[in-house]
Amino acid sequence: MGMDSRGFTLIELLIAVAIVALLAGIAYPGYTGHVKKAYRAEIVVLLTEQAQHLERFYTRNGTFIDTSGVSAGNDRYRITAALSPQDFSLLATPAVDAVMAGDPCGAFSLASTGARTNPGAAPEMSRQACWGQ
Known part of the structure; x- marks a missing residue:
C-alpha cells in the first residue's frame, strides 16, 4: 500500500526557510549599501546647489552675509x-535618528573655495568614495 503524499514535510519547509533567510542575509547589506550611496549622492547635489545659490547672491550683492x-x-x-x-x-x-547616522563618510563640508571634506569620516573612506568623484 503506497502512501500518496501531497504537500511539504516539515524538514523541506525548514530547509526552504533557511535558504530564503540565507539569501536575504546576503542581499540586505548590499541593498543598504546602495541606498546609503544614493543618499550621499543626494546630499552632494544639494550642497552643490546651495553653493551655486550663494555664489549667485554674492554676484548680485558683493557679500555672502544676509x-x-x-x-x-x-x-x-x-x-x-x-x-x-x-x-x-x-x-x-547626518540627522541623529536618520538612516545615515553613523555613516562611515561622516559629515559633508563644502567651502567657497571648492574644498570638499568629510569631517568625522572613517579612515578607510576616501573623498572620492564619499563625494562620488
Whole structure:
C-alpha cells in the first residue's frame, strides 16, 4: 500500500526557510549599501546647489552675509551655513535618528573655495568614495 503524499514535510519547509533567510542575509547589506550611496549622492547635489545659490547672491550683492533661502537639509542630513562677507562654508551633518547616522563618510563640508571634506569620516573612506568623484 503506497502512501500518496501531497504537500511539504516539515524538514523541506525548514530547509526552504533557511535558504530564503540565507539569501536575504546576503542581499540586505548590499541593498543598504546602495541606498546609503544614493543618499550621499543626494546630499552632494544639494550642497552643490546651495553653493551655486550663494555664489549667485554674492554676484548680485558683493557679500555672502544676509543670504536667504539656504536649505536646512533633508530628512537624512541637516545643513548649516557659516557666512562671512567674502566666503562661506556649508556643513551637512547626518540627522541623529536618520538612516545615515553613523555613516562611515561622516559629515559633508563644502567651502567657497571648492574644498570638499568629510569631517568625522572613517579612515578607510576616501573623498572620492564619499563625494562620488
